[in-house]
Amino acid sequence: MGMTVSSEQLQKYQQDGYAIFPSVLDADLIQEASDHVEWLQKKHPQLRPEALHHWLMWDDPFWLRLIADDRLLDIVEAFIGPNIALFASHYICKPGGDGLPVLWHQDGYYWPLEPMEVITVWLTVDDSDRENGCMRVIPGTHRPRTLYPHIRATTEAVLSQELEAHFVDDSKAVDVEVPRGGISVHDPFLIHGSNPNRSSRRRCGLTIRYIPTSTKITREDWKTFLLRGTDTHHKNVYSPFPPFRPGDHFPFRDLATYRGGVA
Numbered sequence: 001m002g003m004t005v006s007s008e009q010l011q012k013y014q015q016d017g018y019a020i021f022p023s024v025l026d027a028d029l030i031q032e033a034s035d036h037v038e039w040l041q042k043k044h045p046q047l048r049p050e051a052l053h054h055w056l057m058w059d060d061p062f063w064l065r066l067i068a069d070d071r072l073l074d075i076v077e078a079f080i081g082p083n084i085a086l087f088a089s090h091y092i093c094k095p096g097g098d099g100l101p102v103l104w105h106q107d108g109y110y111w112p113l114e115p116m117e118v119i120t121v122w123l124t125v126d127d128s129d130r131e132n133g134c135m136r137v138i139p140g141t142h143r144p145r146t147l148y149p150h151i152r153a154t155t156e157a158v159l160s161q162e163l164e165a166h167f168v169d170d171s172k173a174v175d176v177e178v179p180r181g182g183i184s185v186h187d188p189f190l191i192h193g194s195n196p197n198r199s200s201r202r203r204c205g206l207t208i209r210y211i212p213t214s215t216k217i218t219r220e221d222w223k224t225f226l227l228r229g230t231d232t233h234h235k236n237v238y239s240p241f242p243p244f245r246p247g248d249h250f251p252f253r254d255l256a257t258y259r260g261g262v263a
């Protein structure tokens, strides 16, 4: 049986703008994701591990296999329906000791999407908790469906912009603690961020932004993939999954069933 979403979880998402699913992917797949992050860091030593960005994914079969996992898509389908495409994905991997903060922001402020119908899955590659800089949210701030002004970031951080301070009441912030292999989901209007990682443990998570095929990506230079269902709206041009090339790509267990095949 696939993953199911309870009416309480759907209601929590509508009410608070986020929900937690503590156990979604198996330990072997999460270990592969963790090894994948180390492989990416060796391949791109010039990048900070918080900046393993979307465009690295466009030619990365394991990354695509991970975000197209049926357990994730079953959960996403309960929120956005059966025709699901990928908008973006980004590992935010904060090393122990000097992991950068993510300043308060609303995702929708940055995104070239029309309409702003999209859901983020934040997949934990490491246990993510208060000590190592888990995500923090201000529940209910998504409800006015308003994007507030952002300014240039005032400290070194993962994102270059942050919400103007008077829009943020951080006394209402909640820590989103999720064990390794679990996910949280959040709304594009929700005010959220995270503190620096001052612990000795890494805090690595994979953000995955899923859209229904009725959402258009308005940037031209962007690749997107149809993950489940059919393209009922013809708003975007979907790319085929890249074939796995031994030696170039990260090798993984489920290669035999990988949608892009082997070159």
Ligand SMILES: O=C(O)CCC(=O)C(=O)O
Pocket: 092, 102, 107, 120, 122, 133, 134, 135, 192, 193, 194, 205, 207
């Ligand atoms: O990884 C984090 O700490 C923040 C993630 C985030 O801002 C997002 O997924 O939109």
